[in-house]
Amino acid sequence: MKKLVLLLLLFAVNVNGKCLICESNNVESKYAHIADFVQFRIYGTDSSIVEIKTSLIxxxxxxxxxxxxxxxxxxxxxxxxxxxxxxxxxxxxxYETWYTKEFNYSLGNSEYEISLRTKHLLNIVRKRNLDIKSLLDFGGDKGQFIPDEFNCKKYVYEISGIKPKEGIISLQKMDGMVFDFIMCAHVLEHVSDPKAVVLTCKAHLVGGGIYI
Ligand SMILES: [Zn+2]
Structure with missing residues (x-):
């Protein structure tokens, strides 16, 4: 799992060796290779011809x-x-022979995963007796991880262009919008500036709102 997370943390503007989260200079840097697939998808160059180097900090x-x-x-x-x-x-x-059509489909669509995640979220909300009127799943795909039991306005912020589930509104912009509850799962490891994403979510919460 740890390995997978590290492989997904592929991003950034120049960080000058400072920690992206706590800004500490107490960091260790190691040679790293960008995944061949990622390199081709972003830069259109094959790593066997040009290798774009980076460091793992x-x-x-x-x-x-x-x-x-x-x-x-x-x-x-x-x-x-x-x-x-x-x-x-x-x-x-x-580039990655194991990434079959079936495997691709299973990601985010497994009934087991959806029920596990929604149950966990429901528990958190019920324990705290939260009254949610508007909920945003930031980077929430089709909105399948928002429990059906929540009787509120449901939104996802999603840049992939995927069609949302019925009853979910997909946003590409959140200008002027605020929510009581913002969830954000399996997103921070995909973005260039995770701290900025957390601050953006915070800015879109009503006073006393919850970010998880
Ligand atoms: Zn740090």
């Missing part, structure tokens, strides 16, 4: 690990546009 203070090379907004879009769509899957399987 590990913060000794907070434990966060990330790649020094961070993607800009345009590069992030190139990677996540039609995320897990047909062309994404085909290209990825070309």
């Amino acid at each position: 590990h913060c000794k203070d907070c434990g966060f690990a990330f790649y020094k090379k961070r993607f800009n907004e345009d590069e992030e879009r190139k990677l996540y546009d039609d995320y897990r769509g047909e062309s994404y899957q085909k290209l990825r399987q070309k």
Whole structure:
């Protein structure tokens, strides 16, 4: 699991060796190679011809690990546009043979995973007796991880362009909007600036709102 998380932490503008989270300089840097698939998808170059190098930085203070090379907004879009769509899957399987059509489909669509995650979230909300009127799942795919039991306005903020589930409104912009409850799962490891995403979510919460 730890390995997978590290492999996903592929992003950034120049960070000058400072920790992206706690800004500590107490970091250790190691040579790293960008995944061949990611390199081709973003830069259109094959790593067997041109290798784009980076470093894996590990913060000794907070434990966060990330790649020094961070993607800009345009590069992030190139990677996540039609995320897990047909062309994404085909290209990825070309570089990573295990990434089959079936495997691709299973991600985010497994009944078991959905029920586990929604149950967990329901428990948290019920324990705290929260009255949620508007909920946002930031980077929430089709909105399948929002429990059906929540009787509130439901939104996802999603850049992939995927069609949301019935009853869910997909947003590409959140200008002027606020929510009582914002959830954000399996997202921070995919973005260039995780701290900025947390601060953005905070800015879109009503006073006393919950971010999880
Ligand atoms: Zn740190």
